[in-house]
Amino acid sequence: MSKAWLDELTEVVGEQYIQTKKSSLIAYSFDATPNFQALPDAVISPKSTLEIQQIVKICAKHHIPIVPRGSGTNLAAGTTPTQGGVVILFTRMNKIIELDEENLTITVQPGVITETICHTVEEKGLFYPPDPSSMKISTIGGNINENSGGLRGLKYGVTKDYVLGLEVVLANGEVIRTGGKLAKDVAGYDLTCLLVGSEGTLGIITEATLKLIPEPESKQTLLATYDSIEKAAETVSSIIANKMTPATLEFIDQPTIKAVEDFSQVGLPTNAQAVLLIEQDGPAQLAERDIQTIEQLAVTHGAINTSIAETETEAHNLREARRTALSALARLSPTTILEDATVPRSEIATMVNAINDIAKKHNVTIATFGHAGDGNLHPTCTTDLRNEDEWERVEQAFEDIFEKAIELGGTITGEHGVGEMKSPYLEWKVGEQGLQVMKQLKQAFDPHNIMNPVKMFAKSTRKRVVVK
Amino acid sequence: MSKAWLDELTEVVGEQYIQTKKSSLIAYSFDATPNFQALPDAVISPKSTLEIQQIVKICAKHHIPIVPRGSGTNLAAGTTPTQGGVVILFTRMNKIIELDEENLTITVQPGVITETICHTVEEKGLFYPPDPSSMKISTIGGNINENSGGLRGLKYGVTKDYVLGLEVVLANGEVIRTGGKLAKDVAGYDLTCLLVGSEGTLGIITEATLKLIPEPESKQTLLATYDSIEKAAETVSSIIANKMTPATLEFIDQPTIKAVEDFSQVGLPTNAQAVLLIEQDGPAQLAERDIQTIEQLAVTHGAINTSIAETETEAHNLREARRTALSALARLSPTTILEDATVPRSEIATMVNAINDIAKKHNVTIATFGHAGDGNLHPTCTTDLRNEDEWERVEQAFEDIFEKAIELGGTITGEHGVGEMKSPYLEWKVGEQGLQVMKQLKQAFDPHNIMNPVKMFAKSTRKRVVVK
Numbered sequence: 001m002s003k004a005w006l007d008e009l010t011e012v013v014g015e016q017y018i019q020t021k022k023s024s025l026i027a028y029s030f031d032a033t034p035n036f037q038a039l040p041d042a043v044i045s046p047k048s049t050l051e052i053q054q055i056v057k058i059c060a061k062h063h064i065p066i067v068p069r070g071s072g073t074n075l076a077a078g079t080t081p082t083q084g085g086v087v088i089l090f091t092r093m094n095k096i097i098e099l100d101e102e103n104l105t106i107t108v109q110p111g112v113i114t115e116t117i118c119h120t121v122e123e124k125g126l127f128y129p130p131d132p133s134s135m136k137i138s139t140i141g142g143n144i145n146e147n148s149g150g151l152r153g154l155k156y157g158v159t160k161d162y163v164l165g166l167e168v169v170l171a172n173g174e175v176i177r178t179g180g181k182l183a184k185d186v187a188g189y190d191l192t193c194l195l196v197g198s199e200g201t202l203g204i205i206t207e208a209t210l211k212l213i214p215e216p217e218s219k220q221t222l223l224a225t226y227d228s229i230e231k232a233a234e235t236v237s238s239i240i241a242n243k244m245t246p247a248t249l250e251f252i253d254q255p256t257i258k259a260v261e262d263f264s265q266v267g268l269p270t271n272a273q274a275v276l277l278i279e280q281d282g283p284a285q286l287a288e289r290d291i292q293t294i295e296q297l298a299v300t301h302g303a304i305n306t307s308i309a310e311t312e313t314e315a316h317n318l319r320e321a322r323r324t325a326l327s328a329l330a331r332l333s334p335t336t337i338l339e340d341a342t343v344p345r346s347e348i349a350t351m352v353n354a355i356n357d358i359a360k361k362h363n364v365t366i367a368t369f370g371h372a373g374d375g376n377l378h379p380t381c382t383t384d385l386r387n388e389d390e391w392e393r394v395e396q397a398f399e400d401i402f403e404k405a406i407e408l409g410g411t412i413t414g415e416h417g418v419g420e421m422k423s424p425y426l427e428w429k430v431g432e433q434g435l436q437v438m439k440q441l442k443q444a445f446d447p448h449n450i451m452n453p454v455k456m457f458a459k460s461t462r463k464r465v466v467v468k
Numbered sequence: 469m470s471k472a473w474l475d476e477l478t479e480v481v482g483e484q485y486i487q488t489k490k491s492s493l494i495a496y497s498f499d500a501t502p503n504f505q506a507l508p509d510a511v512i513s514p515k516s517t518l519e520i521q522q523i524v525k526i527c528a529k530h531h532i533p534i535v536p537r538g539s540g541t542n543l544a545a546g547t548t549p550t551q552g553g554v555v556i557l558f559t560r561m562n563k564i565i566e567l568d569e570e571n572l573t574i575t576v577q578p579g580v581i582t583e584t585i586c587h588t589v590e591e592k593g594l595f596y597p598p599d600p601s602s603m604k605i606s607t608i609g610g611n612i613n614e615n616s617g618g619l620r621g622l623k624y625g626v627t628k629d630y631v632l633g634l635e636v637v638l639a640n641g642e643v644i645r646t647g648g649k650l651a652k653d654v655a656g657y658d659l660t661c662l663l664v665g666s667e668g669t670l671g672i673i674t675e676a677t678l679k680l681i682p683e684p685e686s687k688q689t690l691l692a693t694y695d696s697i698e699k700a701a702e703t704v705s706s707i708i709a710n711k712m713t714p715a716t717l718e719f720i721d722q723p724t725i726k727a728v729e730d731f732s733q734v735g736l737p738t739n740a741q742a743v744l745l746i747e748q749d750g751p752a753q754l755a756e757r758d759i760q761t762i763e764q765l766a767v768t769h770g771a772i773n774t775s776i777a778e779t780e781t782e783a784h785n786l787r788e789a790r791r792t793a794l795s796a797l798a799r800l801s802p803t804t805i806l807e808d809a810t811v812p813r814s815e816i817a818t819m820v821n822a823i824n825d826i827a828k829k830h831n832v833t834i835a836t837f838g839h840a841g842d843g844n845l846h847p848t849c850t851t852d853l854r855n856e857d858e859w860e861r862v863e864q865a866f867e868d869i870f871e872k873a874i875e876l877g878g879t880i881t882g883e884h885g886v887g888e889m890k891s892p893y894l895e896w897k898v899g900e901q902g903l904q905v906m907k908q909l910k911q912a913f914d915p916h917n918i919m920n921p922v923k924m925f926a927k928s929t930r931k932r933v934v935v936k
């Protein structure tokens with residue numbers, strides 16, 4: 001340990017909580033995103049906001065990059081220590097500080113596992129809706145930094161809709177507290193909202209107060225099977241047009257169905273071209289009424305089969321099967337790229353067909369599933385990054401997918417974040433002036449660029465050939 | 469018209485759309501906030517984003533302040549042209565651009581009246597929930613700049629929860645577009661959220677895409693009468709504790725009841741110490757079930773009378789009566805100050821009692837009503853600003869109220885904004901570091917400080933004597 005700043009950091013947390021051995025550094029050199037890797041100089045596990053302040057002050061003095069990391073489940077290379085420096089873990093800051101049943105809030109440290117929050121509040125009849133597929137292992141700190149979505153977004157929104165207040169250590173080591181246990185607060189700029197989804201580039205979140213809502217009384221689960229993607233997409237449009245807001249409205253295409261069924265064996269129809277997994281929750285009568293109306297709409301729009309889960313076990317298995325889509329597809333090949341191009345929901349069918357055309361054009365394998373109700377698709381490529389020729393075609397295909405999403409009024413990322421991976425494409429969505437504003441904002445918060453550098457902002461934007 | 473920059477502006481919009489006569493300037497020298505007034509140099513009514521860009525570029529070149537103004541209904545001196553300059557009106561940018569029934573969005577220019585949006589979407593069975601009391605005359609641009617709340621906030625949230633995308637002219641005259649018709653978008657920082665509630669200090673909103681939801685199928689309205697404030701507050705707590713989320717949960721104290729009844733004559737019990745106006749919406753059976761449960765809770769917690777409106781006319785009258793609270797109280801005296809201190813909802817009773825104690829201590833008259841479900845109270849002082857001695861006591865009283873709100877974990881403003889009026893108190897809520905970050909952010913967006921200057925940030929913070 002030759003570097004003086006490492007000694008300073010060790011003094012803050014104690015030798016036990018700083019790792020500098022090569023073997024440890026390698027473990028934190030990548031996250032769930034293929035093809036992005038870089039060694040940090042140290043991995044540190046502070047126990048308190050105060051220790052984080054001290055760490056940041058040392059890093060600020062020496063201009064050392066800081067990468068806050070939850071469980072590293074993100075899919076946009078948001079937590080790779082691209083420029084080395086210090087990876088901060090929150091494994092020792094994983095406490096639920098307070099569950100306030102009067103104000104319907106829960107206050108947590110960033111290291112708490114998302115599912116732990118869900119289970120804790122459910123015991124009190126309360127509900128924390130954001131449920132990214134990784135919720136069993138992802139941390140709430142990671143979810144907040146990425147503004148994670150999930151399967152319940154259509155009706156309940158995403159992480160940002162549930163963050164009421166934050167404690168944040170700024171790039172100068174000072175602490176701010178934003179918001180509070182408040183349903184409404186317009187005192188100054190909405191820093192809470194700005195920090196949610198800022199991918200660790202503006203500050204380090206050290207505590208969060210989350211909004212809870214009453215738990216829905218009951219839930220109904222419907223599986224609708226189609227012999228064409230268009231008919232599934234038409235059903236999605238008709239549900240919205242009929243003023244229904246299901247809790248979940250998931251689309252799964254044939255290759256994904258097959259992979260999931262092979263993996264989970266819950267009885268999905270592997271010869272169907274598409275299925276919709278639809279859930280409605282609320283008071284029993286209402287949920288039943290809605291799911292029946294939705295079933296009728298599915299039939300009207302050409303579903304070849306529909307079935308409402310008869311038991312909670314059956315419903316749970318369907319839901320969990322959907323959650324395993326990434327793991328199931330990942331078994332098929334050495335490398336899996338899961339993207340999250342998002343379009344206005346009226347463009348779902350157009351986008352799915354475009355993805356399939358793009359896959360054909362570049363001769364790559366892409367399965368697609370996702371949150372149809374949100375227009376948020378997950379085109380997933382099973383490939384092998386050691387095959388250089390194919391890898392290049394995969395990159396070309398995703399570039400085409402991003403371009404198509406933008407052309408349809410969509411975005412390059414609906415819930416995964418920009419990270420390092422999509423940073424060359426950010427300008428496609430926000431424009432030159434938008435990117436300029438974001439860079440100025442970053443500069444205002446973090447003048448020495450030590451907070452998760454090289455994320456969100458690329459050295460250069462990929463050239464875009466707009467074909468209209 | 470001696471100033472060269474006025475000639476330049478005239479060239480942009482034409483003589484017809486720029487006012488520089490003293491009589492016109494006086495009309496725009498103040499907004500709905502008492503005791504704040506300053507003459508602008510010109511009042512200008514552009515017809516397009518392009519004209520606004522040209523106006524901003526001229527103002528940027530000459531360092532002329534720009535004050536965007538909707539209908540001037542704000543209560544925090546958010547639109548007084550404190551440093552002169554140009555007031556921009558949106559009377560010619562008042563078109564509904566598109567109602568998209570497939571994606572459930574409406575795209576509007578900033579000058580559209582809020583109520584017009586509500587009525588337009590209701591014709592299609594859709595719902596735009598944010599409903600500030602001023603909605604009959606306020607503009608959507610003003611609502612977005614102030615992140616306006618309303619009576620339906622508890623269940624449906626506030627303006628920021630419905631803004632999906634913005635077109636904004638920056639301080640350099642360039643245009644950015646944020647978000648879109650997208651349920652989810654995490655491409656870069658959430659500029660949409662940051663701009664909502666930024667009070668015109670970061671840019672000029674020239675277009676907005678708003679989220680719509682299906683219109684609730686039915687509505688039930690309950691009036692509960694109390695002989696003590698505590699019992700009303702206990703009812704509020706018990707409703708939340710029983711996992712109910714009413715659409716509206718309004719508190720009105722005795723002085724407000726009396727003023728409203730004198731004004732509206734809808735049959736409010738003028739001898740009651742407090743009433744709660746509670747509404748639930750949704751499918752008929754559910755709304756009925758909920759309102760009956762809530763009625764039972766009101767009785768259990770000591771309501772001396774409860775009544776469910778039997779007709780929509782009766783319900784409408786009660787709702788409209790509540791909306792007239794400010795107008796009704798304003799008739800009582802030459803000057804009315806309506807504040808919006810907000811606390812965690814568990815602190816409602818403590819806060820109302822504290823307000824009454826503070827009024828007594830300073831010998832001033834304060835009536836209180838507000839959105840109890842949100843912890844958002846409107847202590848309203850009827851006074852006369854020509855009475856210098858009393859005016860000083862009024863200011864002292866509100867200072868005490870802000871301090872108490874902060875002490876209870878609340879905020880100085882729940883839905884009105886900071887403006888010029890509350891700028892000396894912003895640091896009380898956000899802290900020295902928080903204020904510093906906000907100033908840096910303002911500097912990043914608006915380096916020459918031409919965008920609504922002297923709003924949000926005061927020259928100095930009021931000294932706060934924290935008594936614990």
